[in-house]
Amino acid sequence: MPIVAPANNYYLGVHKQTNEATVGTIGDYGFPVYGGRPTPVYDAGDINVTDAASIAGDTFKKPSSWVAEGITTPGFDDGLGTLLQAMWPTDTPSGAAPSRIHAYSGLGGTQSWISMYGRWPAAGTKYHTFGKGLMTGLTFESTQDGGPLIVGMSAIGQTVTDEASTLTVTESTSSGYFSLQAASSYIRGIPNVPNAAPATPLTNVQNVKVELIRNASAEPTVDSATVSNIAQGKLSFAVSMEWLWADWTVFNMNYFGASGGTTLSGTQVTGALELFWKHSVSATSTFKLYIPAMVFAAEMPEPNPDGSPLRMTVTGRVQKPSSGDHIVPTLTNNVTPAY
Amino acid sequence: MKFTGEKNGEASGVFANGEAWHVKFDANGSLSTKDPQIDAALLAASEHPDSPIKAGK
Numbered sequence: 001m002p003i004v005a006p007a008n009n010y011y012l013g014v015h016k017q018t019n020e021a022t023v024g025t026i027g028d029y030g031f032p033v034y035g036g037r038p039t040p041v042y043d044a045g046d047i048n049v050t051d052a053a054s055i056a057g058d059t060f061k062k063p064s065s066w067v068a069e070g071i072t073t074p075g076f077d078d079g080l081g082t083l084l085q086a087m088w089p090t091d092t093p094s095g096a097a098p099s100r101i102h103a104y105s106g107l108g109g110t111q112s113w114i115s116m117y118g119r120w121p122a123a124g125t126k127y128h129t130f131g132k133g134l135m136t137g138l139t140f141e142s143t144q145d146g147g148p149l150i151v152g153m154s155a156i157g158q159t160v161t162d163e164a165s166t167l168t169v170t171e172s173t174s175s176g177y178f179s180l181q182a183a184s185s186y187i188r189g190i191p192n193v194p195n196a197a198p199a200t201p202l203t204n205v206q207n208v209k210v211e212l213i214r215n216a217s218a219e220p221t222v223d224s225a226t227v228s229n230i231a232q233g234k235l236s237f238a239v240s241m242e243w244l245w246a247d248w249t250v251f252n253m254n255y256f257g258a259s260g261g262t263t264l265s266g267t268q269v270t271g272a273l274e275l276f277w278k279h280s281v282s283a284t285s286t287f288k289l290y291i292p293a294m295v296f297a298a299e300m301p302e303p304n305p306d307g308s309p310l311r312m313t314v315t316g317r318v319q320k321p322s323s324g325d326h327i328v329p330t331l332t333n334n335v336t337p338a339y
Numbered sequence: 340m341k342f343t344g345e346k347n348g349e350a351s352g353v354f355a356n357g358e359a360w361h362v363k364f365d366a367n368g369s370l371s372t373k374d375p376q377i378d379a380a381l382l383a384a385s386e387h388p389d390s391p392i393k394a395g396k
Contacts, residue, residue: 090352094391324386
């Protein structure tokens with residue numbers, strides 16, 4: 001029997017609840033993680049009163065909830081749908097498996113309740129259920145190093161229990177994953193034409209990260225040690241890209257307002273960005289993120305005497321599009337049910 | 340409202356009270372609803388560039 005249990009046997013289960021009250025015991029998908037896990041919030045406060053006989057204040061237990069921050073997992077073609085529906089609650093699928101097209105919408109509206117399952121099969125075979133949760137953030141990142149699309153997620157929720165649970169599908173990278181370096185995948189963008197799918201390939205992007213945050217907070221009440229209210233806030237977005245410098249087009253369009261511009265643009269120039277991941281195994285599985293209106297804020301490159309390539313940081317400022325969601329995902333996979 | 344979509348297609352989402360909803364289009368790809376919450380969700384979904392749903396009169 002090992003004295004020290006290894007940390008590398010952990011799965012995160014995720015389940016879409018049918019309503020807030022019904023937590024469920026079956027994870028729709030189980031994800032191996034690069035890192036991160038849901039964990040209870042159980043803080044203590046000090047009771048500081050003028051009791052001369054006491055050298056330190058006693059403590060009391062504060063209301064408990066749970067939080068999951070910065071969990072990262074590879075982008076799997078089937079399980080990704082469960083994560084997407086937690087942020088875009090409406091799914092209008094079309095077509096037939098294995099090319100079932102899931103068009104997600106409803107960003108910023110009422111979200112699906114989710115459960116998360118922290119699964120430690122080798123650490124005392126312990127399964128924790130984190131129920132009545134809401135997704136508070138999703139990130140999508142690919143870099144020049146290749147490998148899987150890295151999907152990050154954050155969530156908060158109300159209840160934590162120690163109870164048995166199962167997984168319907170256990171994800172494995174051997175079954176494939178989304179990659180931006182797979183054949184026919186692409187990044188397309190145009191800095192000055194918004195609200196239309198861009199047709200121009202962006203060929204010198206070294207890494208790209210798209211981040212959505214749905215601010216939410218647990219709101220305890222005076223008469224309960226458990227949290228039963230979660231306040232949903234506004235969304236915020238962050239898009240960042242690192243480019244190898246090729247020409248001044250993006251900088252000129254953003255700062256001067258035109259590729260041949262010479263003086264500061266009086267207006268904010270908005271364009272569109274589209275990322276398209278292909279699957280490493282399944283030829284029919286794809287994942288597309290379309291940002292209809294985004295400012296390509298290009299930072300002027302830094303000179304450097306070491307002879308390294310000229311690089312440019314482009315920060316995407318996501319704007320409200322002419323119609324629909326600020327960020328539009330389309331997942332094509334072998335999963336028939338709508339979430 | 341009336342919507343058109345994929346024949347025998349479906350859509351699902353979440354109401355403001357947190358309950359899940361699910362609708363199906365008929366064999367002709369049409370759907371008629373009287374629920375303003377579903378109407379709003381399907382209208383929003385129809386704006387997705389890859390959505391098969393179109394809003395009718």
